[in-house]
Amino acid sequence: MFRLKGIPKTLVLTLYLILGVGVEAQQPFDVDTTFRCGFNDWYVNSILTFDNGQVLASGQIKVPGELVHRTGVRLDQDGTIDPTYPIVAFMGGKLTPWQDRIYTKSGASVRRIHTDGTLDASFNMIGTPYFGAQQGGDYHVFPDGRILMSGAHNLHDSVRGFVGIYDLIWFTNTGRLDTTRIHRRASGAIYEIAPMDNGQFLCYGTGDIYEGQPVGGIFRVNADGSLDTTLYCQLRWGEAYSILPLPDGRFYAAGIYSFSNGPLNIIRLARFLPNGDLDPTFDNAIDFDLGEIPDPGFGATVARVRPWENGSILVMGTYQFVNGEPRRGICVIDSTGQLTDLFDGCGVGPYTYQGFTYGSVAGYLEDDNGMAYIWGAYHGYNDGTTNDTLQRFVTRLYGPDFTTSVREPEVLEKQFSVYPNPAAEMVTFNYNFKTEPEMAFVIVRDAMGREVSTIAMPNKQGQLVLDTRQLTKGMYAVSYTNAGATLHVDRLIVR
Template sequence: MKRYIYLIALLAGLGACKKETVSTNGKNPYQETVLPAISINKDGINPVKGKVGDEVVIAGKGFEKNKDKLSILFNGVKAAVVSLTDTTIRVKVPAQAATGNVAATVGQQYFFGPFFRVLGTFEMDTTYPSLIGANGAIGDIIPVEDGKYLVVGDFTTFNGVDYDRNRVARINHNGTSDNSFGLRKNGTNTYVSKAAIVPGPEKKYLVAGAFNNYEGVAYVNSLALLNNNGTLAADKIILPSGKDLTVSKLKGGISGSVGNLHVQADGGILLTGSFRFYVQPNFQLTSSLGLDSVHLDSIQVNGMVRLTPDGGLDSTYNYDLVKHMGKEGPNGFINRSILLPDGKMLIAGNFTKYNGQTVNRIARLNADGSLDPTFVSGAGADQAIVNMARQADGKIVLVGGFNNFGGTLVPHIARINANGVVDPTFNAGKGSNGFFYDISFMPGGQIILSGIFSQFGDLQRNNIIVLNADGSIHPSFNTNGGITLSPDAVSGGIMKIVQQEGEKSMLLVGTFTRFDYRNANRIVRIVYP
C-alpha cells in the first residue's frame, strides 16, 4: 500500500514538472517582437551639405505618427523641426553641429542616418596636396627661409617623391616637395622628433630624435647639424692608422631620445627628454691588435643638458664640477619644455622633485639650470602634465592626466599665470572623455586642443576642439568632423600646428590620416576668416 501511494505521488510530481516547463503552443511567453518605429532612407538627405541654420530634408517612413517622440541629431546635437510628413522631415542644422552621420531617436530606439557635411569657418583647404602627404608620422614642422617648411618625423617618402625622404624633408609653401633638399642621400635610421634653425647667415638646421647615424655616418647621437641643402654638416678626420673618416661636425650628442630642442640666441643648444648621458666619440684610439678603435665617452646629465654651438658639453648648466656630472635634475621625465624670452626655461612632466626640491610636475629654471624659487605652483599637478604652451601674454595652458592643479579642480586642462598660480578666468568645464596631447593658439587667442577623445563637454567631437580664450567652446570653429588617427598612432593625431605668416591659414601635422572625413596623410592646411 505504501509503495502504491509513493508511485502515485511520483507520477503526480512528474506531471506537474512537465506542465510547468513545456508551452502548449510552442512559443516563448517572454519573447516580445519590437518593430522599428521609423526608417531613414539610405542617402535620404537633401542637400548633403550646408551651414548652421540651413534647412535640410530627410526622407524615410513613420515620422508623422512618432512626431511627439522623434528627435533628429546632427552629431549628437538636436535639430529644430520645421515641418514633417510621414515620409519626410524638414529640420534646421543646429548650432554646434559637426560633420558626420545624422541620426534619429524615437524613445529609446536609435537610428543611424546619412552622412552630412557641415560647412563652417574652420575648413580644410582641399587644394593643398594632403592626399599623398607623408607615409609615416610627422613629428615637427618649422618655417624656414623663402616661405618653405622643414618637416621631420618617421616617414620615408613625402608627396610620393620617388626617392627616399628618410624622416627629414623640406617642402615648398604650396606643400610640394623641395627637390633641392637632400636628394637621395638625406635622412637617418629612426624617428626624428624636433627641428630648429641655427642662428647665422648660413641658414643651417638642427634635427634631434633617437637616431645614431645620419646619411650613414656613425656616431651621430640623436642630434645632427644639417647644411642648408639637407646634407650632414661633416668633417674629415685622420685616424691613428692614417685612414680618413667622415664624422659629424658636432662634437657629441646624447644617448637616448630627445623630446624637446631649443636653440638660444648665442647658438647654445638645450635638450630635454628621455636620456641620462651626454656622449662624445673618441676616434683617436687603437685596439690591442693595433686597429683603429672608437670609444663613446659619457657623462651623466639626467634628462636635460645644454651644449655649446659645436656640440660640446656646457658645464655651466646645472652641472656639478666636483662630481663631473650633471646635477640631480628632475626625478622623472620631462614631457615638455619651453624656452622663455628672458632665457629661463619652463619644464613639465611626471617628476615631483628637481635637484632634491619638491616641484610637482612643473618648474621654472634660471638661465644656469638652477631652480627659480619665484615660480610658485603650490601643490602643482596631481598627475603628469603631458604638454603645455605659452600664450602671447605669458600665461601657460597645461594638459595631461591631472584633475587638480594647485588645489583647484581642473580636469585634464588648466591655465596658469606666469608666476605659476591657476588663472581663475579660464574654465573648460568638464573637459573631454579622453586626453589632450597638443595645444596651439590662433592669432585671435583661440585655443586648439587635440588628442584622443570623442566628446568634449556635451558635444561629440573627434580628437580636436577649438576653444575661446576663456575656455568656452568656440561657436563656429568646430563644425568639421575632426581627425582620424592612423592605425599605428600611439598618441594624439596632431603633433604640431604652425600659423602661416601673413595668411589666415595654418598647417597641421601629426599621425592622422583623415581630416573632416577626407584623406589627409599627416599634413593638412586649414583656412579661417
C-alpha cells in the same frame, strides 16, 4: 619661413595660381584640395615652410615602395614628395629654424642640417667628449645657436664634477658640452621645457626632486637652471605634453594628468597662476571626448596649445568633441575657457595603423603666402563644407583673416581690479603696472582699518588669489601700494 636662393616669390604665387590656389574666393580655414601628401602612414611631428611653397616634414613617414620609414621628407607645392631631397634625413622630432640652417630632434639628441637636407658638420653632439645621449626630451635654441636640452643623459666631465645622469644640459653652438654652465639633475627625466619672456623656463618632468629640492610635475627654473621655489604645481599622475607661458607669469598646461595618485579627476587643459595654483578665472574642466576613436585607456588627449587672437588659444590633440560640440582634433578656447565657434564641425579623420587608431592634430603654422598648415596623424580633413578624404598628415588651409574674423568682446583693461565682487570663496586681485614695481603689495583691511591680508605683487602684471572663507563676512578695503605709496583702493564685499 626659409627663403631658398634663386627662387623669387613671384614664382611661388604663379605656382599657386597654376595649382588653383586663389582662383576663387575662399573662406578662412577652407581646405586647399590641390595639396595632398603622397604617403599613407605613420605620423608627422613637426614642419617648416619655405618661401617657394615647399614644406619640410619631420616624423615617421613611409614612402610608397620603400621598406623603412623616413624621418623627414620635403614636400613640393602640391604635397608630393620631392625626390631630390636626401633619403637619409636626420630628423623625426621638432624642427627649429636658426639663421640659414635647421635644428632637428633626432632620436635622443639634437642635430643641425642645411636646408637641402645635408648634415651640418660644424655641429655635432654625438660621440663628443663628456656627453652620451640616453633618454630624449625637449630642446631650446638660443639666438646665438647654443642649445638647452632636456631628457636624461650621461655626462662624463669628471674635471668639473658632472658625472652621471643629468636632465637639463647646455651645449655650445658647435654641439659640444658647455663647460661654463652648471648642468642640472632631477629624479626623473624632464620631457618638456617652455621658455618664458623673462629668461626662465617652465619644465615638465617625471621626478619629484630637482637639484635636491621637492618639485611637482611642473616646475620653473631660472635662466641658470636653478629652481624657482615660488612655484609648486603637484601633478601626481599622467603627463603634460605642452606648456604655454603667459607674459604675466600664468601658464597653460595641456596633456592628460591628475592631482591624484591615479587617473581620477583627469585634467586635459588648465590654466595655472604663477604660484602653481589653478587659475579660478578659467574653466579648468573642459570636456574633451574621443567620439568614434577607440579609447586606448584614459580618454582624449590634448597634445598642443598655442596663442591665438585676443587672448584665446588654439588647442590641438586627439579628440572629436569638446563640451559635446564636434571639433576633430582642433578648436579655439577663449580666455575664460569657453569654446568658440571656430572649427565648428571641422577637423581630421581617424585611421588605423598596426592595430592602433589615430586621429590627431599635432601643430599649426602660418606661412608668408597667406596659407596655414596643420599636421599630425590622420586621414582626411573636413572644413565644414568640403570633406577631403584624401588629406594625409599635412594639410594646407586658406589662412585666417584676423581683421575680419569674429573676435571676443573687447574689454577695456584696468590697471587694478577685483573679481568676483562680492565674493564668497576665492577672490582674484588683478594688477598691471606700466613699469617694474618696487616693494608692491595688495593690502586688505577690515572696516576697523586692521590689516587682514598682505600679498606681494612681484611682477609688472599678474593675478593674486585670496581665500575669503577665512574672513568675516562684511566690507573690506583693498589697497594697491608701490614703494610705500597707495595707487588705488577697491571695496570688497565678503559674503
